[in-house]
Amino acid sequence: MLSQPPRDNAGVVNPHDHGEILGDDVIIRRVNPAEHVYFDENHQVNRLSTKVMQPSSEPKGGMSIDHEPTLVEMGIDPRAFVTSPPMTASVWLRAGAAREIGLQVGYDPIDPHNMAHCEVWGPIERPNRFSKGQQRKLLATSEWYVELPGVVVCLADSGQDQ
Incomplete structure (x- = not known):
């Protein structure tokens, strides 16, 4: 289990x-x-919006994720855990991918519901804000964890967002 975070x-x-969340650790975004x-008119496909990679607007809000190694350590099936409605699908990326673009990845347990x-x-100066470029990069490094049939995660040549 991860050590308690600063409060x-x-x-x-x-x-x-x-520091205990390693760069290679899988993080899951519901x-x-x-x-x-949304439907991308230019490419005629359903795809994820960069909104999926948007943090909360609360002053200390971040983008909520689940730490796969902790779920596994707890004996929980991660794929089943991250698909409670209305969050019926999820994507994954490595914690290091977020850090490489200037973001912080930290532990924030919701006791006892989601440890x-x-x-x-x-x-630090704006923890609840990501640039549009950071959102695009997070999405570009993501892959389906629990797939949403008929939806593309990211189009490599697409500069459009919704």
Whole structure:
């Protein structure tokens, strides 16, 4: 199990980069088809929007993810765990991919409901903000974990987003 994260006086987790979350660790982002899928007119395909890689707007909000190694350590089937409606699909990427573009990956357990919950935060001065470029890069390095049939994760030649 990951060590406890830094918290403020109210017990809220502070944005941080958790050293025990390794660069090769798989992090899972849940997908809500109603919010994260759109029809790309230019390519005539359903695909994920960069909105799937958007952090919460709360002051210390990040992008909610699940840490696959922690789920496995807990004896939980990750694919079953990350598909509770309305989040019926998910994508994965490596924690190092987020760090390579200036983001922080930290532990933020939701006791007792999700002890594998983590967050991806922006830089310390603006943890709840990712640039559109960072969102695109996160999406470009993602692959289906639990696939949404008929939906493309990312188009390599597409500069358009929704």
